Amino acid sequence: xxxxxxxxxxxxxxxxxxxxxxxxxxxxxxxxxxxxxxxxxxxxxxxxxxxxxxxxxxxxxxxxxxxxxxxxxxxxxxxxxxxxxxxxxxxxxxxxxxxxxxxxxxxxxxxxxxxxxxxxxxxxxxxxxxxxxxxxxxxxxxxxxxxxxxxxxxxxxxxxxxxxxxxxxxxxxxxxxxxxxxxxxxxxxxxxxxxxxxxxxxxxxxxxxxxxxxxxxxxxxxxxxxxxxxxxxxxxxxxxxxxxxxxxxxxxxxxxxxxxxxxxxxxxxxxxxxxxxxxxxxxxx
Numbered sequence: 001x002x003x004x005x006x007x008x009x010x011x012x013x014x015x016x017x018x019x020x021x022x023x024x025x026x027x028x029x030x031x032x033x034x035x036x037x038x039x040x041x042x043x044x045x046x047x048x049x050x051x052x053x054x055x056x057x058x059x060x061x062x063x064x065x066x067x068x069x070x071x072x073x074x075x076x077x078x079x080x081x082x083x084x085x086x087x088x089x090x091x092x093x094x095x096x097x098x099x100x101x102x103x104x105x106x107x108x109x110x111x112x113x114x115x116x117x118x119x120x121x122x123x124x125x126x127x128x129x130x131x132x133x134x135x136x137x138x139x140x141x142x143x144x145x146x147x148x149x150x151x152x153x154x155x156x157x158x159x160x161x162x163x164x165x166x167x168x169x170x171x172x173x174x175x176x177x178x179x180x181x182x183x184x185x186x187x188x189x190x191x192x193x194x195x196x197x198x199x200x201x202x203x204x205x206x207x208x209x210x211x212x213x214x215x216x217x218x219x220x221x222x223x224x225x226x227x228x229x230x231x232x233x234x235x236x237x238x239x240x241x242x243x244x245x246x247x248x249x250x251x252x253x254x255x256x257x258x259x260x261x262x263x264x265x266x267x268x269x270x271x272x273x274x275x276x277x278x279x280x281x282x283x284x285x
Contacts, residue, residue, distance in 0.1 A: 002140035003043050003101045004172040012042035012265030019054040032274040045074040063097035078107025083121035103142035104129040127165040134170030143171035147179045147188040151222035173199045175267050177221050178206040182257035206269035207276035208247030211237040252283045
């Protein structure tokens with residue numbers, strides 16, 4: 001089923017996973033999938049590794065999760081290191097496997113590179129990838145957006161124009177990059193609506209479970225940790241339980257504010273672990 005057809009009056013809860021390394025990581029992932037399945041997610045998504053390095057495993061995982069867990073799945077697809085025919089091959093395989101949903105991304109530069117380089121015979125931007133998919137396939141397509149601006153964009157206005165290009169190219173809905181202040185989401189939605197973006201915009205939330213990890217993630221994606229929250233986290237940085245408690249409390253408050261303010265759902269960046277997400281969902285319910 002296409003995800004856009006599942007978005008409606010009831011808040012949509014979804015979970016993002018990444019392809020694990022080795023048998024132990026795979027076991028952890030499917031334990032997480034099994035535990036979160038009880039919360040009846042609207043969909044789950046599976047990312048690519050750095051530079052699209054886990055393309056094959058991503059395809060296998062979305063098919064396996066749909067087949068074994070009975071969950072609607074969405075595959076990440078990026079422009080990194082891929083020619084048009086490579087991407088077409090992935091889309092063909094997803095179609096054969098019964099997958100109806102993809103999120104089309106430009107993708108981050110491969111490890112060791114600081115800037116994105118258009119692959120020969122490939123695409124420069126997510127909007128070009130979306131156009132390619134929309135013209136040749138019948139997928140529900142999601143796009144990414146940045147409440148605090150893409151780190152490479154020269155201005156918020158220009159970044160918003162690029163988001164509009166994705167929607168005009170055929171994106172059915174948008175999922176935001178992680179952020180920690182609900183007002184950043186609502187401000188982004190207001191500005192997006194003002195320039196003609198009408199598709200659902202699902203906020204992406206990452207429960208903080210590790211201080212150094214969240215600092216690394218936010219540095220990469222341009223998100224900001226609120227000073228008060230950062231101060232509290234740093235004061236307990238060596239206490240794993242305390243950090244997780246603070247992270248869950250903040251994310252629960254964030255989700256409540258978002259849902260009460262009219263967000264169509266929450267997309268959780270789970271990092272292949274279920275404990276924090278389960279705690280948040282239990283508190284919300």
